[in-house]
Amino acid sequence: MEQAKIVVHDHYDAEASKIGMWLFIFTELLLFGVLFVIYSVYRYINHEAFHLAAEELDTFVGAVNTVILLVSSMTIAMSTTSLQKKNKTITLALTGITLILGIVFLVNKYFEWGAKFDHGIFPGSEYLTENLSQGEILFFGLYFIMTGLHALHIIIGLVLIAVVMWKVYTGKVHAERAALLENSGLYWHLVDIIWIFLFPLFYLIH
Amino acid sequence: MENEKHHIVPYRLYIFVLVGLLALTFLSIAITGIDLGSLTVAGALAFASVKTYLVLKYFMHLKYDKPYIVSMVIFVFAIFVVTIVVTFLDYLYR
Amino acid sequence: MTLKQYLSFITNTFDKMNSTSIAANEANYLKYRGKYKGLLGWIFSTDHKRIGLLYLYSMATMFSVGVLLGLAMKLELLAPGKTIMEAQTYNATFTVHGVIMIFMVVVPGLPAVFGNFLLPIMIGAKDVAFPKLNLLSWWMYVAGVFLVLAALLFGSGTPDTGWTFYAPYSFRSGTNLLPAIFGAFVLGFSSILTGLNFLVTIHRMRCPGLKWTKLPLFVWTLYGTAWIQLLATPVVGITLVLVALERIFGVGVFDPALGGDPILYQHLFWIYSHPAVYIMILPAMGAISEIIPTFAQKHIFGYKAIIASTMAIAFVGYLVWGHHMFTAGMSGTAQYYFSLLTFLVAIPSAIKVFNWVSTMYKGSINIQTPFYWAASFIFVFMIGGLSGLVLGALAANIYVHDTAFVVAHFHYIVFGGTGFAFFAAIHYWFPKIFGRMYDKTWANTGWLIFFIGFVTLYSPMFYLGMMGMPRRYYDYLQEFHGGNILSTIGSWILVTGFVIIIVNLVRSASRGPKTEMNPWHGKTLEWTVPSPPPLENFDEIPVIEENDGPYNYK
Numbered sequence: 001m002e003q004a005k006i007v008v009h010d011h012y013d014a015e016a017s018k019i020g021m022w023l024f025i026f027t028e029l030l031l032f033g034v035l036f037v038i039y040s041v042y043r044y045i046n047h048e049a050f051h052l053a054a055e056e057l058d059t060f061v062g063a064v065n066t067v068i069l070l071v072s073s074m075t076i077a078m079s080t081t082s083l084q085k086k087n088k089t090i091t092l093a094l095t096g097i098t099l100i101l102g103i104v105f106l107v108n109k110y111f112e113w114g115a116k117f118d119h120g121i122f123p124g125s126e127y128l129t130e131n132l133s134q135g136e137i138l139f140f141g142l143y144f145i146m147t148g149l150h151a152l153h154i155i156i157g158l159v160l161i162a163v164v165m166w167k168v169y170t171g172k173v174h175a176e177r178a179a180l181l182e183n184s185g186l187y188w189h190l191v192d193i194i195w196i197f198l199f200p201l202f203y204l205i206h
Numbered sequence: 207m208e209n210e211k212h213h214i215v216p217y218r219l220y221i222f223v224l225v226g227l228l229a230l231t232f233l234s235i236a237i238t239g240i241d242l243g244s245l246t247v248a249g250a251l252a253f254a255s256v257k258t259y260l261v262l263k264y265f266m267h268l269k270y271d272k273p274y275i276v277s278m279v280i281f282v283f284a285i286f287v288v289t290i291v292v293t294f295l296d297y298l299y300r
Numbered sequence: 301m302t303l304k305q306y307l308s309f310i311t312n313t314f315d316k317m318n319s320t321s322i323a324a325n326e327a328n329y330l331k332y333r334g335k336y337k338g339l340l341g342w343i344f345s346t347d348h349k350r351i352g353l354l355y356l357y358s359m360a361t362m363f364s365v366g367v368l369l370g371l372a373m374k375l376e377l378l379a380p381g382k383t384i385m386e387a388q389t390y391n392a393t394f395t396v397h398g399v400i401m402i403f404m405v406v407v408p409g410l411p412a413v414f415g416n417f418l419l420p421i422m423i424g425a426k427d428v429a430f431p432k433l434n435l436l437s438w439w440m441y442v443a444g445v446f447l448v449l450a451a452l453l454f455g456s457g458t459p460d461t462g463w464t465f466y467a468p469y470s471f472r473s474g475t476n477l478l479p480a481i482f483g484a485f486v487l488g489f490s491s492i493l494t495g496l497n498f499l500v501t502i503h504r505m506r507c508p509g510l511k512w513t514k515l516p517l518f519v520w521t522l523y524g525t526a527w528i529q530l531l532a533t534p535v536v537g538i539t540l541v542l543v544a545l546e547r548i549f550g551v552g553v554f555d556p557a558l559g560g561d562p563i564l565y566q567h568l569f570w571i572y573s574h575p576a577v578y579i580m581i582l583p584a585m586g587a588i589s590e591i592i593p594t595f596a597q598k599h600i601f602g603y604k605a606i607i608a609s610t611m612a613i614a615f616v617g618y619l620v621w622g623h624h625m626f627t628a629g630m631s632g633t634a635q636y637y638f639s640l641l642t643f644l645v646a647i648p649s650a651i652k653v654f655n656w657v658s659t660m661y662k663g664s665i666n667i668q669t670p671f672y673w674a675a676s677f678i679f680v681f682m683i684g685g686l687s688g689l690v691l692g693a694l695a696a697n698i699y700v701h702d703t704a705f706v707v708a709h710f711h712y713i714v715f716g717g718t719g720f721a722f723f724a725a726i727h728y729w730f731p732k733i734f735g736r737m738y739d740k741t742w743a744n745t746g747w748l749i750f751f752i753g754f755v756t757l758y759s760p761m762f763y764l765g766m767m768g769m770p771r772r773y774y775d776y777l778q779e780f781h782g783g784n785i786l787s788t789i790g791s792w793i794l795v796t797g798f799v800i801i802i803v804n805l806v807r808s809a810s811r812g813p814k815t816e817m818n819p820w821h822g823k824t825l826e827w828t829v830p831s832p833p834p835l836e837n838f839d840e841i842p843v844i845e846e847n848d849g850p851y852n853y854k
Contacts, residue, residue, distance in 0.1 A: 015272075016429050016504040022275060023496045023530055026282045031534040033286045034568060038542075038553060040290060041297055041564055043247075059235065066231055074224040077215075077265040084214045124550035134552070134559025141551035141558075145542070182267075189266045196257045199231075200250035204238045274503075285531060285618060292619060292637070293567055299631035 014179045021183035025190045028153070032194050035146050039201060042138045049135020054205040056121070057143070058112065062203035065108050066195060072101035073192040076161070076185045086175050088168060095165050095181075098188065102158045109151050113144075143202055150194055157191050160184045213270055223264045230257050328735070328832045346431035349833065352417030353733070354438050355408060360802070362404040362445060367795065369397040374757075374791040377784050380776055390774035391460035392452075392475070398463025399448055399480065403487045406718045407576055408441065410583035411494060411529075414725050415522045417733060419498060421826040422516050424507025424844070426836045429500035433493055440490035447483030451476045462772060464573075467554035467565035471546040478547065481540045488533045488540075491579075495529030498522050509844030516824045516850040517600065520607050521586025524614035528575045528582075532618070536572035539565065563628050570621035578617040580714055582610060584721030585652055588674050591728050592656050594822040595671040596663025599851040602655040609648035616645040626697045635694055642692035649685055653678060668820070669743040673724030676751050680720060684713025687762065702772075705765025708758045716754065723747070726805065731819050735832040736812035742804040750797030756790030824850045 043050045079094035120127030123144050128137050164184045167173040173180050234253035242249055263269045268276050327333070329349045336344045342354060373393055376383045385393070416434065420427050428434050452458045455476030461469055470477060502523050506515075515523075543565075545551050552558030554565040593600045600606065622630060622638035630638075656678060665671070687709040690696050700706065731737050760783035765771075769780045776784065818827040829837055 013429075013504060016500050018271075019275065019503060020430065020496060020500050022278065023499055026278070027492055027496075027530055027534045029282060030286065030531055031538045033289070034535050034538045034571075037290050037293055037568070038564065041293065041561070042559070044294075044297060045561075046559065059238075063231070063235060067228065070224060070227045070231065073261060073265050074220050077220050078217050080267075081215050081217055081220075123545070123552075129550075129558065137552045138559045141553055145545060145551060145553075186266055189261050192265075193258050193261055196261070197251075197254045200234055200254055204234060204250055205246070282531065288619065289571060292622075292634075293571075295637050296563070296567070296622070296630045296634035299633040 012177060012179070014182075017179040017183055018186075021186050025186060028190055028194075032146070032149070035142070035149070036197065036201075039142050039146070042135070042142065043201075046133075046135025046138060049133050050139050051205055053132070053136040053139035054202065056116075056119075056140075057203050058115075059203045061108055061112055062199050065105050066199045068101050068105050068108075069192045069195050072098045072105075073189050075101070076188050080178065080182050080185055083168070083173070083178050083181055084175050091168055091181075092165060095161055095168070099158060099161050099165070102154055102161070102188075106151060106154060106158075109147065113147075116140075146198060147202075150191070150198060153191050153194070157184070157188045160187060215264075215267070215270070219264065223260050226260055227257050230260075327835060328830065329835050330734075330832050332835045344435070346427070346435050347835065348416050348420055348427050348431065348434060349733075351434050351438050352413050352415075355412040355416060355441070358438075358442060358445070359405055359408060359413065362400050366397055366400040366405060367798065369393050369400070371791055371795060373397065374788040376774055377776070378788045379784075380778055380781060382774070385774070387774050388457075388460060391462075391772070392458035394772055395459050395462050396448075396452060399459075399484065402463055402576070403484050404441075404445055404448075406580045406714055407487075407491060408494075409580055409718055410587055410722060410725060411498065411522055411525055411579075412437075412441070413722075414518075414587065414729060415494070415498060415583065418729065418826050419501060419519060419522055420505070421829060421833060421837050422519050422824055423502065423505060423510055424825055424838065424842045425501065425505040426838065426841075428497050429504055430497050434497055437490045437493040437497070440486050440493070444483045444485075444487035444490060447479050447486060449483075451478075451480035451483065455479070464569060465540070465543060466569075467543065467546070467560075467562045468556065470543050470565075471555065478544055481544050485537050485540050488537045491529045492533045495526035495533075498526040499530065502526075507841050507844060509846075509848070511844075513604075514844060514849055517589035517603070517606055517610075518583070518586035518824075520610050521582040521589070524610045525579050525582045528579050528614055528617065532572045532575035532579075535568060536576075539568040539572070542568075563625070563630065566625050566628055567621070570624045571618075574621040574624065575614075575617050577714065578613055580718045582613060584677075584718045585610070585649075587721045587725040587728070588656060588677055589652075590822070590824065591670045591674045591724055592659050593851045593853065594728075594820050595666045595668060595674070596660045597666065597821065597853050598659055598663035599853055600655065601658035601661075602651075603851065606652055606655055609651045612648040613645065616641065616648070620645050623692055623697075626694060627701045639692055639694050643689065646685060646689060646692075649681075653682065666820070668727075669738075669740055669747060670724050670728035670820070672744060672747050673720055673727060676747070677717065677720040677724060680712050680716030680754070684709060684711075684716050688713060700765050702770060703765035704761040704769045704771055707771050708761035708765060711758050711761075715758075723750075723801065728820065729826070730805065730808070731815040732826055732831050732833070734809045734812070735814055735830075736808055736810075737815040737819065738804050738808035738812055742800060746797050746800035746804060748797070749800065750794055753790050753792070753794030753797050757787050757794050758790070760784070760787045760790075823852055 075094045076098040079091045079098070082090040082094060116122065121140055122128070123141055128140060132140075161184055164173060164181050167180060230253050234250060237249055238246075262279065268279065329347055332347075334341060334345075342350055345351065345354075372384070373390065376385050376390055376393075416428075457475040459465075459473070459475045459477050459480045461473055461475075461477065465477070465481070502515075502519060542551070542553050546554055550558070552560050554560040554562055556562060589600060589606060620638055620641045622634055623642045626635055626638070656674075687705070691700065691706065691709060727738070727743060764780050764783045764787075767780065767783075769776050769783075815831055817829070817831055820827075825842060826833075828842070
């Protein structure tokens with residue numbers, strides 16, 4: 001049997017990692033895009049019902065969540081600058097703020113959904129199917145699916161950010177090896193963009 | 207080794223972009239008070255699109271990236287828009 | 301770390317890479333022994349060549365299962381009424397046959413096997429951009445397979461919806477759909493990751509001098525296919541998730557009782573599944589574009605036209621999905637639009653066929669097994685494509701939709717197209733992959749029997765469909781009996797040819813005569829490395845000169 005030494009490589013191609021993350025972002029855009037297609041079709045067909053159902057949602061909470069995500073996008077974008085300026089403390093502070101803001105978002109969501117459940121509004125509920133029109137049922141179905149899937153992506157983003165924070169802390173991610181932070185930032189901005197569209201389409205129909 | 211971003215983006219640029227995003231957000235909430243009829247959706251989408259453009263260009267660094275990445279992003283949005291348009295060829299004309 | 305320390309770290313690493321590379325490269329990839337031994341050395345390998353073979357073996361296994369299911373269906377259809385199974389079993393059989401063949405065989409298809417094996421070598425690279433992600437893709441493939449098999453073996457019964465999972469039946473059916481749906485989702489993810497990997501590889505890892513306009517056509521098709529894998533698969537992913545949510549929670553998205561539109565499901569399903577057929581056929585066409593120049597020993601006719609056609613097919617392929625839904629209830633406007641676009645998308649495919657034939661003209665034809673497969677590919681692909689135009693014409697479609705005509709069409713174009721190209725590719729690149737040659741007489745015999753069986757199996761279906769025999773029915777009217785007998789006999793002939801081919805290849809992989817580096821006198825980079833290739837493909841990364849090119853015959 002021919003033996004050979006184990007080959008070890010240290011490839012770091014920041015641009016390849018960046019394209020890789022952008023390509024992944026494209027798949028997420030299309031994933032949510034399909035849900036927006038479904039939303040558009042059903043809103044077109046059930047114009048009045050969507051308006052009626054949207055009254056149930058609290059615009060204030062939605063607005064607060066929007067502001068939270070926008071600020072968190074700024075903080076994680078800033079962290080790429082601080083990393084390049086080799087300022088580890090500020091980088092950790094900024095990513096930490098992003099993390100906390102993301103958690104606050106999820107807490108808001110939890111209470112929002114909780115309030116809905118208390119009113120008997122959840123997918124497949126008796127209240128929904130017996131009392132509401134078809135358009136309203138569809139509105140809430142889409143509301144839960146889209147905000148739920150979005151929240152799942154927030155969780156994934158938070159895990160990523162936590163991992164990056166650890167790697168910044170231990171020095172594995174630094175100014176010359178910034179790809180993980182930058183690409184996690186890209187992912188977080190994607191999550192922000194999805195909410196930028198979700199907010200007006202669900203909360204600002206009046 | 208590639209180092210295509212010698213340019214370090216200053217913090218204040220990000221702050222300006224955030225201010226712009228917040229302003230657009232509050233504007234979009236404000237105009238829901240006005241009845242625009244069938245243009246409501248278009249209005250909402252217009253605001254969302256401008257905000258998305260700001261996030262893409264500044265937060266996501268597309269302003270400083272190589273052109274082919276920008277082309278890819280445009281291409282993907284185009285495919286998505288085409289998909290919605292073609293789907294509506296069915297629903298609009300039933 | 302100071303700049304000086306950093307620079308010496310870099311140069312040390314590169315030095316180590318170079319010196320261990322040459323030592324490592326003395327072992328070819330089949331014999332290389334790294335951190336893991338034996339079987340683990342394969343299923344934990346991040347070497348693109350081994351991953352390609354892992355896909356080959358798993359896909360060949362699943363294909364064989366799918367073939368058996370197909371044989372069972374043909375046996376049932378040998379006579380009207382029940383022959384060997386009940387209607388419910390028949391429904392489950394064609395469902396699983398479809399799910400296996402589509403999601404586990406032809407969609408991964410040539411990219412998973414030949415793309416993985418050859419792409420890095422063809423562009424002068426040592427591996428793909430993300431080797432660990434590549435291995436993950438294969439593991440996800442295996443996970444998806446097991447999930448789908450779980451749907452068969454456990455729970456309330458094998459799915460019977462057809463591989464298309466149409467709503468509302470897919471969320472009403474009492475059969476065990478959730479594992480099958482989840483399996484299809486996981487398989488889709490595997491496809492997405494492969495596409496992502498190939499895109500970054502082609503963008504970032506071409507060797508010096510290898511401009512886009514010097515890429516082999518197989519690489520171009522892998523590129524176009526990768527975009528489709530990336531952008532279309534998420535659509536079916538989320539659609540399947542919605543079906544699952546419909547089954548579990550009753551959200552109403554596709555349920556007419558709650559305001560949903562089943563036709564919307566069909567739109568979303570086909571927005572992926574039509575581009576999916578281009579995932580199947582583009583790399584197949586790419587392989588043919590490699591084989592024909594080699595066996596005509598002539599530069600491909602219209603290299604740039606073929607690239608343009610590839611990109612055109614990839615793009616326009618997104619715009620035609622509604623031709624699967626002409627009788628579903630879409631608006632007239634949508635029907636006209638989809639029919640028109642369907643006719644347009646046929647044009648670039650026709651351009652390719654013209655270019656392949658023109659390449660052969662005044663070439664120095666070397667009649668070998670890959671060439672037999674490539675030539676017969678053109679024949680069956682043409683029939684499949686032309687029958688597609690019949691289906692694309694609105695008036696004719698109403699007549700033949702959901703009949704055996706459709707079944708004939710897609711088997712001609714998918715099995716004939718991707719299948720024949722796959723066989724062509726395996727016979728073409730076999731010596732490179734295994735360093736040995738197969739028995740050519742048996743290979744050609746296998747081809748001939750397979751081809752005769754293929755045509756016998758599927759041609760009667762065109763006639764039967766036109767005469768009105770529905771698809772997905774286990775029973776039929778007496779007048780269709782003769783055609784069905786002929787078709788079933790064709791299936792037996794086809795399988796005989798298939799067995800001959802497989803046995804020949806399997807035996808030759810370990811016992812065939814050792815072969816030289818470039819037995820077919822090809823001009824692409826894979827023919828410049830040893831057969832089988834060493835672990836890291838190249839001892840030194842090649843540099844492409846101004847006058848070098850993939851088809852520079854003369």
